[in-house]
Amino acid sequence: MTPAMPWLAPVWQQINRARQQSRLPHALLLSGSEGVGKKHLAERIAHALLCESPNEQGEPCGQCAACGWLAAGTHPDLLLLEPEEAGKAIKVDQVRALSAGLGITSHGGRYKVAIVRPAEAMNMNAANSLLKTLEEPTANTLLILGTAAPGRLIPTVRSRCQKIQVPLPSQQQALGWLAAHNLEGEAAVDSLLLAGGGPLYALVLHQEGAEALLNDSLQQLQAVGEGRLDPLTVASEWQGDELALRLAGWRQWLQWLIRAQFVPADNGAVNMAQKLHTITESVDCQNLYAFMDRIDSARNALGSGLNRQLMLEDLLIRWAAMPTGRQNNVMQGSR
Numbered sequence: 068m069t070p071a072m073p074w075l076a077p078v079w080q081q082i083n084r085a086r087q088q089s090r091l092p093h094a095l096l097l098s099g100s101e102g103v104g105k106k107h108l109a110e111r112i113a114h115a116l117l118c119e120s121p122n123e124q125g126e127p128c129g130q131c132a133a134c135g136w137l138a139a140g141t142h143p144d145l146l147l148l149e150p151e152e153a154g155k156a157i158k159v160d161q162v163r164a165l166s167a168g169l170g171i172t173s174h175g176g177r178y179k180v181a182i183v184r185p186a187e188a189m190n191m192n193a194a195n196s197l198l199k200t201l202e203e204p205t206a207n208t209l210l211i212l213g214t215a216a217p218g219r220l221i222p223t224v225r226s227r228c229q230k231i232q233v234p235l236p237s238q239q240q241a242l243g244w245l246a247a248h249n250l251e252g253e254a255a256v257d258s259l260l261l262a263g264g265g266p267l268y269a270l271v272l273h274q275e276g277a278e279a280l281l282n283d284s285l286q287q288l289q290a291v292g293e294g295r296l297d298p299l300t301v302a303s304e305w306q307g308d309e310l311a312l313r314l315a316g317w318r319q320w321l322q323w324l325i326r327a328q329f330v331p332a333d334n335g336a337v338n339m340a341q342k343l344h345t346i347t348e349s350v351d352c353q354n355l356y357a358f359m360d361r362i363d364s365a366r367n368a369l370g371s372g373l374n375r376q377l378m379l380e381d382l383l384i385r386w387a388a389m390p391t392g393r394q395n396n397v398m399q400g401s402r
């Protein structure tokens with residue numbers, strides 16, 4: 068495993084041991100936060116299985132024909148299943164094509180590997196179709212499903228995979244990795260907070276200039292929560308291309324609010340909670356958890372052609388009605 072992502076090393080060693088002892092299952096479910104390195108890990112597994120002579124640590128040789136194809140992204144035994152457009156669903160036809168591809172004998176006479184990500188993007192038909200492949204696995208095939216939301220997979224798919232939890236790095240490890248990618252200082256800390264601790268996601272957020280958009284969104288949420296801004300105005304502003312990112316940010320802030328209450332010594336959580344000062348005053352964790360579920364449902368439905376305006380109006384009106392610091396301040400004011 069590349070030392071650049073040291074937090075993946077223990078998981079990698081576990082998988083590599085299983086590979087060496089021919090104990091790999093037919094399907095692995097890699098679950099872990101957004102941007103923690105699941106795709107990287109899945110590709111490492113694929114490379115170790117497809118290379119003609121990987122070393123003890125599972126590092127591919129870099130010399131054989133398979134390594135050449137992998138480097139060019141053209142290895143016929145490595146199949147990738149992703150939404151056709153970012154944020155959209157993985158469709159049943161795509162799964163059928165994948166299953167057909169897995170049924171063909173491997174070109175290199177070794178493994179056939181399929182990576183499905185994000186696995187929760189499969190719609191119900193797609194998931195049911197994949198289930199058939201999971202139930203009747205062919206020899207020397209490995210399906211690797213990656214997800215940041217295992218709870219959104221149908222239980223029958225989940226139960227047929229061996230689950231591997233991909234851990235978050237420590238803050239020090241994450242900041243080290245970001246520094247190696249030229250993101251340092253306060254910008255690195257902020258991006259990492261917004262990303263929920265996943266360094267690869269933090270880097271993407273930073274590169275896309277997401278901090279400004281998310282800070283803006285955060286201020287609007289504060290204003291809606293305090294009754295200073297009309298939820299319907301915000302809904303019409305938010306329904307564009309950046310909606311998925313705004314919803315992800317919103318969910319992350321709720322998570323930080325909850326975390327700040329349970330782990331008061333967590334500097335990251337406290338910093339973020341301070342940015343949400345008006346909401347943190349009298350926040351009710353149960354309300355926050357329920358709200359996170361609503362945001363998850365909305366994110367889940369994003370690719371399904373739902374009416375974004377109506378969905379956002381519903382969320383924002385509920386948000387405005389949440390018992391927040393506003394009530395608390397009013398009470399303090401009347402004392």
Ligand SMILES: [Zn+2]
Pocket residue numbers: 118119120121127128129130131132133134
């Ligand atoms: Zn090789």
